[in-house]
Amino acid sequence: MDFSKDKDLAKDFLINFADADGDAKYMLILQDVANRKIKAIQIDIEDLFNYKDLDEEFVGRVTSNTRRYVGIFADAIDELIPEPTEALQDDDHDILMTQRAEEGNENADGTDPKQKMPSEIKRFYEVYIRASSKGQPFTIREVRASNIGQLVKISGIVTRCSDVKPLMKVAVYTCEECGFEIYQEVTARVFMPLFECPSTRCKINQAKGHLILQLRASKFLKFQEAKIQELAEHVPKGHIPRTMTVHFRGELTRKVAPGDVVELSGIFLPIPYTGFRAMRAGLVADTYLEAMSVSHFKKKYEEYELKGDEEEQIARLAEDGDIYSKLARSLAPEIFGHEDIKKALLLLLVGAPHRKLKDGMKIRGDLHICLMGDPGVAKSQLLKHIINVAPRGVYTTGKGSSGVGLTAAVQKDPVTNEMVLEGGALVLADMGICAIDEFDKMDDSDRTAIHEVMEQQTVSIAKAGITTSLNARTAVLAAANPAWGRYDLRRTPAENINLPPALLSRFDLLWLILDKADMDNDLEMARHVVYVHQNRESPALGFAPLEASVLRAYISAARKLSPSIPRELEEYIATAYSSIRQEEAKSNTPTSYTTVRTLLSILRISAALARLRFAETVGQSDVDEALRLMQMSKFSLYSDDRQRSGLDAISDIYSILRDEAARANKMDVSYAQALNRISRMGYTEAQLKECLEEYAALNFMLSNILLRQAVVYDVVNDGKCLVSVIEMKDRRYANKRSPGDENYDPRTLQWWEFKSKHMDKVLRNLGELGCVQSLLPLAGARMTSRLDVNLRAFCELSHGLNGKDG
Incomplete structure (x- = not known):
């Protein structure tokens, strides 16, 4: 089939397509490529649809035979690439290409394809075709054999990623006899190297020259393999989630991490089995997706770039004196009440800056919160909502998680056959939030794995010859039921909570949520629940609740600040802490244990409150609010009224x-x-x-x-x-x-x-x-x-x- 006409159409599109501002979009991109500012060229299918000189048949051919048209667009770009407009320093690729150009006449005759320099080795850029963003993505089980070779878009959650390895694209050999360079293009994961020189001179002389692989002159691409799994809402009843292998190349590597919910567009391709698996499989081939683009459903805080309208909206919100309460009430507005708890969860999302001392010691800034309470008080719903709001979050349950599942496991990498560490829930939630439901149902041996993570924020591993520490800089949000199912008012809090003191002391805030009968409160709650059930939204709050995207934007802007404690507040905080210790010492029956961790919790909560105000220093009002939240969390546990009513x-x-x-x-x-x-x-x-x-x-x-x-x-x-x-x-x-x-x-x-x-x-x-x-x-x-x-x-x-x- 002759693709020259399609190549001409591709060149015409790249030259003449203009964006909304009237600029030649792709020619500007090619100029940036020539100036070595970028390496990847993304061609949008939507632009092909909108270009007036292209018919729908051309777009259909691109989407149905995408891999071929990636090469056609690359050949068109080879002819259109402009000269650099900035002074550039030659890198290794330029030096090799200059040397080859000088020795090109002496290499061999150009009739031998193996002695002709392939265009792939000359390119210093990559071409990707991105699917349209308008259509709904496929679920993994909807991708069929009829989609082989087509450009498809799927969504799912990344379950595992391999390390980035070099993948050979063009192997370059040098003959010991004739000195010619021999090129071999590699199109698969495995290839058979050349050993005998195929040049005309060696064949005429019957020299059978031995070839030496020149790794320095060969071309490699970055390669990464990942597994993507169906989202829970896409799995039919009674089925297990399906997975798909995804290959990332070049600039698309290191774009995803385990636990990310992503939308991928790529080419659905078969991959034949090799070795003994091929003998058993026969004509059956495995499939994979060659990624063309990656988009995250939720960006990380550090990757969040505010646009013009978002910056204005956040500036208006920051000037609102009641923004602290509005942000908290915007968290799960469908859940009735729990205002102080929602404020604490908001501070959990914001966090405090990490402190690294001169000697290398680190003081964590992430907050840990435990919600303890009777069944049916919306603990699990709060956990899931926080995971949805957080850019990076992992939800797990205590009984369904082992110690290895929470920390890390040693497994064999199917790509390299090496023993590698597979991160658990706490490692996957690095720089995010790990929500553990049914915290009290965990086995004691599994729960001990969390101790190091909550304070040191690392996971130390010594297994299968691998001794290392993994980062687990995560905020732990736990939910638990009392020891006897419901909170027994006649027993002490320690008897009801049924968690070891060493673990409880690591939580910055421990909230007790009781389901007490109160006619006024029950009537309001019932009306609220019925309204939500009927209208599928929360009742009016007096203001428009902020959407999750706005919350993420505001929190990402707040997390860029690193507020400090001014000297004038040192004595105030020290006095408040010492008074708490004195009151506890005077109590005949102390019900809580205040340690230095409590003082650090006050500092962390105060810094998070200062971040919400976009302040560079912590104010006394922040410390007072932190003390109030600490007192309210303790009051919920050790209320005198509750002790009296229990007796x-x-x-x-x-x-x-x-x-x-x-x-x-x-x-x-x-x-x-x-x-x-x-x-x-x-x-x-x-x-x-x-x-x-x-x-x-x-x-x-x-x-x-x-x-x-x-x-x-x-x-x-x-x-x-x-x-x-x-x-x-x-x-x-x-x-x-x-x-x-x-x-x-x-x-x-x-x-x-x-x-x-x-x-x-x-x-x-x-x-x-x-x-x-x-x-x-x-x-x-x-x-x-x-x-x-x-x-x-x-x-x-x-x-x-x-x-x-x-």
């Missing part, structure tokens, strides 16, 4: 009623109001009555009223009085503070406030009990048609009432 529900009900009276700034709490309040907190009416009975016997005076209504008031509550009218059975209660009690004070004056439907019966019953000596005029008393009475009586308690209680 005695009756005391918790009493504190709820007292807080309700203080909140309303009243001396009375109606029975209906009290029952409603404690019901929202998860308690029953029986527990309320039990509480009232017990406190009446201990600390209260209770007047028995024949109407089965009683007035209860607290006589020892910092001079305040809590009064309730409750429906009770016809029972009498004895007050321990009777006239015979040594603590009894006859001059004690108390205010009573109660409500009754029958005022006359109430007064008569109070008189029968002998507890009322005088009644003030009922000033302001109000009667209604229902005979509701708001009676405030001033009662003087005195002794000598025949043993009756007042």
